[in-house]
Amino acid sequence: MLERASPQLSPGTNINGLVVEELVGVGGWGTVYRARREDGATYALKFIPLGHAVDRALREFAMLLRVRHRNLVQVVSLGVWPEEAPEYLCLQLGFVEGERLDVWWKKHTPDARGAAGKVLQLARGLTAAHAAGVVHRDVKEANIIVRASDGEAVLVDFGSGTYEEAATLTRGPLAPGTPSYMSPEALRFAQEKSGKAGAHYRASPADDLYALGVILYRMATGKRPFEVREPGDEEAVLEEEAPAPHLLNPRVPGPLSAVCMRLLEKEPSARHASMAELCTVLEAQLAAADASWSVPLLEPATQPGGPAPFQEKAPSVPRRARRRVGQLAALAGVAACLGAAAWVYAPTQAATPAAVAQVAALPPPPPVEAQASDAGVQPP
Missing domain, CATH: 1.10.510.10 (Transferase(Phosphotransferase) domain 1)
Incomplete structure (x- = not known):
């Protein structure tokens, strides 16, 4: 759970050249807003309170730097917000419309x-x-x-x-x-x-x-x-x-x-x-x-008959008494170090210099599988 209130950003707020458009969602590890760049490119901005899940946010950044693929969300940069008195880490991600x-x-x-x-x-x-x-x-x-x-x-x-x-x-x-x-x-x-x-x-x-x-x-x-x-x-x-x-x-x-x-x-x-x-x-x-x-697998919910419609909260499948017999018996690669990202990570009391040094010392990532443009991410 988030220990600190999510950032309350109004539409039009400028975050390092990106204009906030709307709140996308609030989860256990952060708050996500959609933002747009001057040229029309859209991004997701994920805010994580400092002192809460900084290590997890750094790990997410590290993981996404390691791989680029059109069927995976893409990371663009990592920064802090507000710049003058940081309260949040901010992951800039490609926005998947x-x-x-x-x-x-x-x-x-x-x-x-x-x-x-x-x-x-x-x-x-x-x-x-x-x-x-x-x-x-x-x-x-x-x-x-x-x-x-x-x-x-x-x-x-x-x-x-x-x-x-x-x-x-x-x-x-x-x-x-x-x-x-x-x-x-x-x-x-x-x-x-x-x-x-x-x-x-x-x-x-x-x-x-x-x-x-x-x-x-x-x-x-x-x-x-x-x-x-x-x-x-x-x-x-x-x-x-x-x-x-x-x-x-x-x-x-x-x-x-x-x-x-x-x-x-x-x-x-x-x-x-x-x-x-x-x-x-x-x-x-x-x-x-x-x-x-x-043939459509399921009938629309408005039509009678056919298989059960897809449900947001599906009922449990009835349990069967039959038992099975003999049942057949991870922060690495942050390469483009944080200095190579569009924003620079600024250590605070909550995010220790030792943790940042550990990230910066990691080796470069392997070649990416697909171009960033193939994954729906515009270069910053």
Whole structure:
């Protein structure tokens, strides 16, 4: 939770040459405004109170500097605000114009091609992230924007993410995230290590794969495979098997249903070996798709009959008593040092010089996967 009130910025406020247009949202790690540059380019400005989540904000900046891809939000710079008496860190990010995936999906009710296509786009972005050692850890519809300009899915908000060399910032066994999208291995770890000091789960690409399975399941059936809202709900994730999507909704092609169920396997070794492998599988399925893939998966909510409409708060899937037998068993690379960014990070009492020195000493990042312009970010 934010310890300090979010900055109250009126439309027209000038932040280092960017004119604030409107508040986009307030979350646990920061407040986001949309702002526009003189030439019309739009950006997201994420404000994080100094002394609250500075380390997490620096880590998010570090992660996003490591990878550029058209299906991932892009970072532009890091600064402080106000300049004369800093109270906030400010991340300048590329603004992704569009709708959240769940909002877009309910409005357009696409077919199996659309569902597979959106997951494929996300998997491509996550392939680049994982190659750079980055795990998002909170992949869900609320963190995915369908870009208006080309209809592609873009993963945003890496505030809960981590990378291979990152220090642990969480006190409990699990990092911040959304329980209904957390993998069985993460929930099992939290259950087994509850109350044990110093126990911290280290997320892997398999966690992001599982979350994509939850998203695909929800797009295909209108429901999540399991809802984890209260103590004890995680038992279903650990012990029960959700009905396959094609059993709940006959409009779901069998091959796509099989991909979804593999992503939801209880053991990470039973899922796809990597995001790259998932991309290969989905590309092959889309290339071979027949007419059945062109039928809308769900009926609009205004029409009776057909599969259940996509719902913002989907009801829990009925738990099945069948148990599975023999269940198949990260601040690095801030390269373009802060001095190379459009703004310069100014240390304060809350953000220690030692932390800044650690960031500035990191080695340069690997070559980016795509040009910034391909990712919807205008050079500052």
